[in-house]
Amino acid sequence: MNAQEKPKVLIIIFGATGDLAKRKLYPSIYRLVRNETISQDFAVVGLARRNWSDDVYRQNVMESVEQAFGDCEELESFASHFHYQSFDVTDEGNYLQVKELVEKLESEYDTNGNRLFYLAMAPEFFGSIANNLKEYGLKETAGWTRLIIEKPFGHDLKTAKELNSQIREAFDEEQIYRIDHYLGKQMVQNIEVIRFANGIFEHLWNNRFISNIQITSSETLGVEDRSRYYDDSGAIRDMVQNHMLQMVALLAMEPPIKLTTDEIRSEKIKVLRALRQLEPDHVHEHFVRGQYGSGVVNDEEVIGYRKESEDLVFSNTETFVAGKILIDNYRWAGVPFYIRTGKRMSEKRTKIVIEFKDIPMNLYFKSDREHHPNLLVINIQPDEGIALYLNAKKAGAEALAEPIELSYKQGAMPAINTPEAYEKLLYDSMIGDATNFTHWDEVALSWKYIDPILQVWQNEQPNFPNYESGSMGPKKSDKLLGQDGFHWWEV
Ligand code: NAP
Numbered sequence: 001m002n003a004q005e006k007p008k009v010l011i012i013i014f015g016a017t018g019d020l021a022k023r024k025l026y027p028s029i030y031r032l033v034r035n036e037t038i039s040q041d042f043a044v045v046g047l048a049r050r051n052w053s054d055d056v057y058r059q060n061v062m063e064s065v066e067q068a069f070g071d072c073e074e075l076e077s078f079a080s081h082f083h084y085q086s087f088d089v090t091d092e093g094n095y096l097q098v099k100e101l102v103e104k105l106e107s108e109y110d111t112n113g114n115r116l117f118y119l120a121m122a123p124e125f126f127g128s129i130a131n132n133l134k135e136y137g138l139k140e141t142a143g144w145t146r147l148i149i150e151k152p153f154g155h156d157l158k159t160a161k162e163l164n165s166q167i168r169e170a171f172d173e174e175q176i177y178r179i180d181h182y183l184g185k186q187m188v189q190n191i192e193v194i195r196f197a198n199g200i201f202e203h204l205w206n207n208r209f210i211s212n213i214q215i216t217s218s219e220t221l222g223v224e225d226r227s228r229y230y231d232d233s234g235a236i237r238d239m240v241q242n243h244m245l246q247m248v249a250l251l252a253m254e255p256p257i258k259l260t261t262d263e264i265r266s267e268k269i270k271v272l273r274a275l276r277q278l279e280p281d282h283v284h285e286h287f288v289r290g291q292y293g294s295g296v297v298n299d300e301e302v303i304g305y306r307k308e309s310e311d312l313v314f315s316n317t318e319t320f321v322a323g324k325i326l327i328d329n330y331r332w333a334g335v336p337f338y339i340r341t342g343k344r345m346s347e348k349r350t351k352i353v354i355e356f357k358d359i360p361m362n363l364y365f366k367s368d369r370e371h372h373p374n375l376l377v378i379n380i381q382p383d384e385g386i387a388l389y390l391n392a393k394k395a396g397a398e399a400l401a402e403p404i405e406l407s408y409k410q411g412a413m414p415a416i417n418t419p420e421a422y423e424k425l426l427y428d429s430m431i432g433d434a435t436n437f438t439h440w441d442e443v444a445l446s447w448k449y450i451d452p453i454l455q456v457w458q459n460e461q462p463n464f465p466n467y468e469s470g471s472m473g474p475k476k477s478d479k480l481l482g483q484d485g486f487h488w489w490e491v
Contacts (some may be wrong), residue, residue, distance in 0.1 A: 006039040007430035010102060010111045012138075014129055015121030016057070016084065020150065023393070024181075025120065026061045028067035028423035033078055037427055043109040045101060047087040048121075057084035064228040080112025081109070089125045095136035111142030116429060123152055127166030134170035148177045148429055151242055152233060153438075156454060157447035164440055173440060177429045182243040182350075183436035184421030184428075186410065187380040191250045191352070192264075194378065194386060202255070202378065204356065206331045211373070212486050214338045215247050215354040217380075218345035218472070220297050225307045234317040235290070236450060236457075239341040245272065245446045246438065247352065248299065248337050252327055261435040272445035283456040288476040290320030291462070292344040295469030302344065302469045316462055319343040322477035323453075324484075327485070336484060340477055344469040350380035353489045364391065364401035372403035377491055384410035389491065405491075 011029070013021055032038045046057050058079035065072055072078075085101055106113060117133060119126050126149055132138075139145045147167070154160025155217045167176060182188050195202050204210065217239060223230045230238065249268040256263035278286055293304040298345065305319050306312050320342030327337065356374040375389040385405035394400040430438055442450045467474040481487050 002052060006037065006049060007114070007427070008039040009042040009114045009116050009430050010043050010045065010105060010109065010113045011116045011118060012045045012047065012098070012102065013118045013120055014047050014087075014089065014125070015061070015119070017048040017050045017052070018120055020120045021046070022060065022064040023068075024149075024420070024422040025118065025426070026064040028420055028426050030069070030072065030075075030078055031420070031423050032427055033081075034073070038430060041110040041112075042081055042242055043103065043105045043111060044082045045098070046082060046084045047098065048351030049086060049088050051086050053085050054082070054084050058082050062476075089121070089129055092132060092136075095132050095138065096259075099136055099138050106141075111143070113141040114430075115139075115141055115143065115145045116148065117145070118148045120150055123150070123154075123163070127163055130167045130170040139170070142431070144175075145171075146175050146177055146429055146432075147171050148179055148426075150179055152237055153178055153242075153443050154447060157233075157444065157451050160443055160447050164443070174434070176440075177425075177434060178440075178443060179425060180242050180246055180436075180438050181421045181425065182246060182380075183438070184423075184425040185380055187378060187384045188208065188247065188250065189436065190386075191247070191378060191479050194376075195251075196255050198201070207333055207335045209357055210335055211355050211357045212336045212338060212481075212484070214355070214481075214488060215244060215251075215340075215351075216353075216488070217244065217341040217350040218304075218347055219343045219462060220304060220345060220348045222292065222469070223305060223308050223312075231312060231315055231317045233340055235319055235321045235343070236453060240321055240323065240339065241446050241450045242438070244339045244341060245275075245449065246442070248275075248325060248327075248339070249442070251352065251354075251406045252332055253335070254331070259435075261433065264435055265439045267387040269439070269441050269445065270329075271327060272442055272449070273331040274332075275326050275445070275449045277449065278452050280452060280456050283453050285478075286325075287321065287323040287453050287458060288480055289318035289462060290342065290467045290474040290477070291315070291317065291464035292319050292342070292467055292469045295344070295471065296462060297344055297346070297470040304465050304469070305344075306465065308465075316464060318462070320345075320456070320467060320477070322473060322480055324480055336486075338481055338486075338488075340473060340488070342467075342473050346470050347471055348382060352378040352380070353491065355489065364393075364399060366400070370405045377489075387491070393431045 015021055044412045061082050062075050062077045065075060085098060119129055136165040154163050195205060249271045253267040256267050291305050295302060306315055322340035325337040354376040358373045362368055363369045372391060379385050385408045387405050389403050389405055391401040392404045394402045425436060
């Protein structure tokens with residue numbers, strides 16, 4: 001496709017009545033159309049079991065867009081491009097009807113035969129949908145066909161491999177877009193720019209000058225109404241295997257020789273290959289798990305995880321993970337990458353703190369305790385921006401220093417309207433740019449790293465709950481850094 005051309009596409013959404021479609025996909029498609037990022041020649045086929053008419057479907061699409069953005073212009077005309085078909089993935093006969101509808105719509109809308117299949121439903125269906133799309137001829141078209149797959153991609157390395165080989169029977173790797181919505185976030189994409197466009201950072205970006213890197217992704221919410229999914233997954237599968245390890249890879253990768261999908265992916269893959277695999281005996285030294293008890297979050301009393309639903313009374317699922325990840329290569333030998341993520345913590349925030357090594361002597365602080373190393377903080381969400389902590393002279397006669405903060409907030413710039421992650425990723429998939437999606441090798445290597453931790457944990461009885469709602473996790477998470485002489489930076 002010519003870079004100037006706006007993508008024309010027919011989007012087929014499996015799971016069109018679900019939460020993800022409503023909260024993320026419809027608002028994102030609306031923005032892409034409204035901002036004329038994609039062509040007005042588009043159509044959407046919504047598939048799910050509910051017996052909806054086109055009108056009911058369109059009403060739902062309009063409501064979800066309004067919920068996201070308030071009153072919107074030309075909403076009815078936008079919604080008129082949406083078509084619904086009641087469909088059960090377990091009934092193969094339904095695929096021929098979908099094919100008929102798709103072909104009919106392609107003759108009505110000028111979409112060049114481009115088909116984007118979006119699997120926004122439970123992962124157990126991914127393999128069979130992919131195969132039936134091939135079997136029933138839905139891949140046969142004059143345009144391109146691409147498949148977007150939501151997380152989770154497998155439950156461990158073995159199931160991920162099984163799923164991948166099922167999907168690969170029907171689609172080539174280049175046609176598969178595995179979503180990791182963190183990769184669609186502006187500030188996650190900015191990690192590369194901050195590193196590779198600034199000499200003052202990139203020259204120092206190694207084990208000579210950095211003492212440790214900390215990545216935190218904390219939620220104030222509990223499990224909400226997703227307990228069935230979450231309890232089967234837990235924080236390590238839900239957050240670490242994908243989002244957290246992807247951020248580690250972006251922070252640790254070598255500069256790519258070009259900004260192409262293949263070059264960037266290959267550098268990320270090298271990092272994942274260099275992760276130090278944990279022997280079972282070392283899992284406790286490197287990883288801490290937690291589950292929230294009751295407590296107070298945002299001035300409200302909240303219940304513990306095991307009280308959230310009857311099914312969770314005896315649950316041993318972790319709602320918090322902290323880990324120390326080591327990367328065995330020249331650049332990072334000896335530098336711990338600490339990660340932590342959890343629910344019902346004291347604040348909702350995703351941030352990265354890069355702690356630089358200290359100068360050898362403390363000349364300007366009264367005690368070593370006051371001494372502040374230089375920090376670079378990359379704020380991913382909800383605030384987007386960067387902050388640099390330096391030391392400067394304190395006003396007054398004494399030769400004393402104090403930490404100062406230089407900060408830049410993305411949202412503070414007028415007229416910058418950061419696209420939502422899903423909007424960016426949907427667009428990328430339409431133009432065939434897979435850079436911000438995960439390649440199979442990345443998925444496999446991430447599971448390979450996580451599997452030994454899961455195995456040790458599943459054979460042991462944890463002492464849960466072990467952190468209060470509204471805190472920053474269990475005490476052991478602080479000890480994880482304390483034993484190395486560091487602490488979590490709450491900056
Ligand atoms: P959901 O709200 O439970 O929606 C599931 C959808 O699948 C519904 O539209 C449901 O509609 C449809 N469905 C279920 N069984 C079906 C069948 N046999 N045949 C056809 N349709 C069927 O789930 P979700 O939260 O949207 O999540 C969808 C996917 O996105 C999952 O893989 C999830 O892990 C992933 N994800 C979700 C979020 C999120 O924020 N929600 C975030 C990240 C990833 P009917 O009941 O009408 O059939």
